[in-house]
Amino acid sequence: MKNIDVLVIGAGPSGTVASTYLANQGYNVMVVEKTSFPRYVIGESLLPLSMGHFEEVGLLPYLEEPNFVVKEGALFIKDGKEFRISFDDNFTEGWTWTWQVPRRQFDKALADAAEKKGVNIKYLSTLNSIDFSSEEAVKFEVNTQQGIEEYSCKYVIDSSGYGGVLTRMLEIPVHVSPTSNMATYVKLKDDTRDQWENPTQISFEILETDLWLWVIPFHNSNTSLGFVGNKKYFSDFVKDGADTTAAFNKMFDRSIKFKERFQGRELLWEPTVHTDYMRSSDKFFGDRFVLTGNTTEFLDPVFSSGVAFATESGLSAAKLVARELKGEKIDWQKEYVEHLEYGIDVFRTYVKEWYTGDLQKIFFHVNINSLMKKQLTSVLAGYVWDKSNPFVRKHKTIINTLAQVVDIEKMKA
Numbered sequence: 001m002k003n004i005d006v007l008v009i010g011a012g013p014s015g016t017v018a019s020t021y022l023a024n025q026g027y028n029v030m031v032v033e034k035t036s037f038p039r040y041v042i043g044e045s046l047l048p049l050s051m052g053h054f055e056e057v058g059l060l061p062y063l064e065e066p067n068f069v070v071k072e073g074a075l076f077i078k079d080g081k082e083f084r085i086s087f088d089d090n091f092t093e094g095w096t097w098t099w100q101v102p103r104r105q106f107d108k109a110l111a112d113a114a115e116k117k118g119v120n121i122k123y124l125s126t127l128n129s130i131d132f133s134s135e136e137a138v139k140f141e142v143n144t145q146q147g148i149e150e151y152s153c154k155y156v157i158d159s160s161g162y163g164g165v166l167t168r169m170l171e172i173p174v175h176v177s178p179t180s181n182m183a184t185y186v187k188l189k190d191d192t193r194d195q196w197e198n199p200t201q202i203s204f205e206i207l208e209t210d211l212w213l214w215v216i217p218f219h220n221s222n223t224s225l226g227f228v229g230n231k232k233y234f235s236d237f238v239k240d241g242a243d244t245t246a247a248f249n250k251m252f253d254r255s256i257k258f259k260e261r262f263q264g265r266e267l268l269w270e271p272t273v274h275t276d277y278m279r280s281s282d283k284f285f286g287d288r289f290v291l292t293g294n295t296t297e298f299l300d301p302v303f304s305s306g307v308a309f310a311t312e313s314g315l316s317a318a319k320l321v322a323r324e325l326k327g328e329k330i331d332w333q334k335e336y337v338e339h340l341e342y343g344i345d346v347f348r349t350y351v352k353e354w355y356t357g358d359l360q361k362i363f364f365h366v367n368i369n370s371l372m373k374k375q376l377t378s379v380l381a382g383y384v385w386d387k388s389n390p391f392v393r394k395h396k397t398i399i400n401t402l403a404q405v406v407d408i409e410k411m412k413a
């Protein structure tokens with residue numbers, strides 16, 4: 001049996017940030033990853049918040065080489081009106097840009113960088129069994145290409161995303177919310193983009209209050225197009241014998257801003273359809289284990305919060321694990337769960353108020369005050385733990401109240 005300090009399950013953004021932090025601290029960390037990289041995963045629009053995490057653990061320099069498209073803000077479009085945010089205009093001090101990334105390439109760069117920083121990643125491997133019954137060590141078996149290997153460790157971080165490895169093995173309930181939304185997306189060649197204004201601008205076009213389109217151009221001349229919205233718009237995608245390409249093209253016909261640029265372009269694959277992605281685990285930690293990233297919670301694609309939450313939780317968990325391994329008593333509920341839940345709660349409000357239409361009303365209101373815009377921009381950059389920002393601190397009421405003010409102003413006009 002081989003001994004290691006920490007087992008991390010999953011080499012996505014959450015697992016690589018967590019494992020690299022611990023390797024930097026001198027711990028012997030092994031990541032067990034089911035697939036071989038590059039592998040498929042969705043989630044291409046990052047938030048500035050994550051840049052600080054990559055920088056803190058020393059992964060950032062390795063991510064610069066592919067020349068990913070820099071995301072300096074975002075453009076929202078509805079009924080011919082445009083609302084542009086720039087992360088330069090952040091209320092919270094922090095990163096003012098990030099990247100928009102093909103995740104296959106980005107996650108491979110992240111995982112390769114983690115290995116260079118001393119993390120041992122075992123690809124094409126899964127956890128066969130895990131046993132927390134001994135107080136001395138956690139014992140586990142890994143299924144590898146070469147057969148079963150036995151290990152012991154002091155701590156386990158589960159960053160397996162939708163794999164939910166520990167939630168399944170330890171029978172921790174995971175609530176899959178019966179969300180009314182679903183998503184579909186494709187990539188296409190966008191190699192004549194230079195004829196368009198701001199060709200690499202990430203954009204979100206709202207077709208209905210509860211149906212929107214993302215446009216995410218990449219450095220490799222491909223662009224990702226995706227729709228997210230109420231299931232009622234997606235019947236053509238899910239019926240028996242559905243032709244998802246035809247359904248996607250029909251939906252895309254509704255775009256006003258992007259129809260001319262992308263219509264008739266060959267799709268690089270058949271549209272993938274994602275449903276029931278909103279989920280939350282009952283427990284975020286237990287005796288010698290902690291869950292991070294998507295394994296704990298995922299809300300909605302609308303504010304691109306998935307990777308930001310994955311890196312925030314990965315780094316927070318790793319710091320607490322390091323302290324505990326040094327003998328400190330950690331209050332996981334207070335220092336981990338309550339911290340994460342605060343940010344999740346803020347994002348949850350913004351997701352809710354997006355789909356009620358209240359947030360959209362504020363975005364497209366002509367007189368949006370410049371301080372308020374800065375504060376909103378900060379939330380959209382991922383700084384949802386900055387309680388000096390009223391759009392964070394008063395998130396439960398501020399959007400709804402402002403939307404009512406917009407309504408009153410509209411009535412007066």
Ligand SMILES: Cc1cc2nc3c(=O)[nH]c(=O)nc-3n(C[C@H](O)[C@H](O)[C@H](O)COP(=O)(O)OP(=O)(O)OC[C@H]3O[C@@H](n4cnc5c(N)ncnc54)[C@H](O)[C@@H]3O)c2cc1C
Pocket residue numbers: 009010011012013014015032033034035039041042043044045046047125126127159160161162163164165183184274277292293294295298300301304305306307308310
């Ligand atoms: C429609 C849609 C659109 C989205 N758009 C965005 C976006 O624009 N921006 C954004 O930030 N987020 C987006 N997300 C969310 C994003 O995909 C995730 O939040 C993010 O990838 C989570 O990172 P992670 O490290 O927690 O998990 P993952 O990136 O999923 O990594 C988990 C890793 O664990 C591995 N694994 C799984 N099972 C096992 C196992 N049994 N054993 C070993 N390893 C295992 C997987 O192979 C994977 O490599 C979107 C999600 C959806 C559904």
